[in-house]
Amino acid sequence: MNDTPDWLRPARAEFARLRPDAAQDAAVLAALTRQLHALHVAPPVDEHRWPRRLAWASGALGTTAALLLSALLLLDPPGPHATPLANAGSGFIPLVPEPEFRAALAAGRSAAVWLQPTELPRERLALLGLPFDAARADEFVRAELMLNPLGQVLAVRLLETHP
Template sequence: MMKTHDPSSPSGSPPGGPQSPRTARLADWLWASGHDLRQRAPEPGRDDAVLQAMRASFATRQRSVRRVGWRWALAGPALCATVLVACVWLLGTAPPGESGATVARGSDFIVLVSADRWAAYEKAGAGTAWLVPTDVPRERLALLGLPYDPAAAAEPVHAELLVHASGDVLAMRVLP
């Protein structure tokens, strides 16, 4: 049993009996508070007004979300289309020889240098380069964008390299 003590009592000591107003149990206080809260119910129209205000707020929020939502529905396809157009444009502007294997016109050579370097070689004539036979690892075909069998990646491929007088490898021809 929990008792409280009132220091302002005339005797200065705790009151002695259960009939004292200063002595009470915590459970009694809680019961009295709960009873008081049950007695103070809101007015009947108050619950309906709060519920109606919540519904109006929710409806307003939903309308604003729907208004903004349709704009984002087009963002995904627009972004994909933009990326696709950019990729096609970048592939179209890449210089030959750097974006993969390109075949020289009228020959079986795969050009390994830029278009400017290849044009300078063609302008100078065939006397400035040599054909050098060699064996190339089959995995190098994949780097040139050519098909190859990964199971035979270690086997060599017979090829001819077109080497400029400066030592630059200009092109390669794969032999059967």
Template sequence: MKPARPEQGPIPLSTSLRATARELQAAQPSEARSAAARSAMQAAFRLARPAAVATPRQRRWGGMLAWSGAATCAVVLLAATALLMTTPAGDVDQARPLLKAGDFMPLVAPERWSAYLEGGAAPAGAAWVVATELPGDRLAALGLPYDPARAGDRVRAELLLHPSGDVLAVRLLR
């Protein structure tokens, strides 16, 4: 583009743009430069395009598989909910907890328990309930869970003692 001469005055922008467009149209890049630009653009398009483009048939099957997976998950969720809502077959007493809060927790094997109930030297079913306070670490010796941080604290309890002196069960009090 030729610079404007000061004696002509200001040149309108549209005139300057038309002159620049004519100059650009006249200047053509070399064939080697055009080939290099084309190959660079093709390489960029290859990198941007996914490696494998799905066909319409593949997209249809992919969509069907996705929906069937969602349907399967929904059916499994409904079946699990239905199973959780039903009561187990068999004796209803087995489904109830064996011990409620405040009940005695047996500390002897069931065989020994039945032997104590049948009696021996003492009459059948004879036992004493003894109120006591146990150190917290004694709970571990009885096979009960305890907090080691509170091992020195005292725990109020009632012991079910057999006349032979064996501790049959324990009930923890608040």
């Protein structure tokens, strides 16, 4: 104890007095070991549990896929069926349902319908159901947009598809 500073000697003596003996150490170790084993006891294995989980997961996956497919089918983007109206003679490809487009053309005689020149990315041609060259996707196509008085785009007319 000679190497201990004088001011630490009382604390060291008190610590030695409070230090547990070997029997107390063994009792604490045994109690901790029992608690550890109690925590690691595996629950009884239910052999029929994983097929049920697999069935639920498969059902959920199938339902999700069906909902996504239904949503895609309900979305009615302009495609191959969106061809210019023959009797309209305008060359516009409708972007709204045909009855709404025809109503806008009929109302166009009494209400304003605006034509807005624009340039569309060439990749948009595929969304319109038109031929599309992926090698030229970064190029633009001159077009006109038909807008109703509220600013809604009713139709598009391509002015040039080749540079």
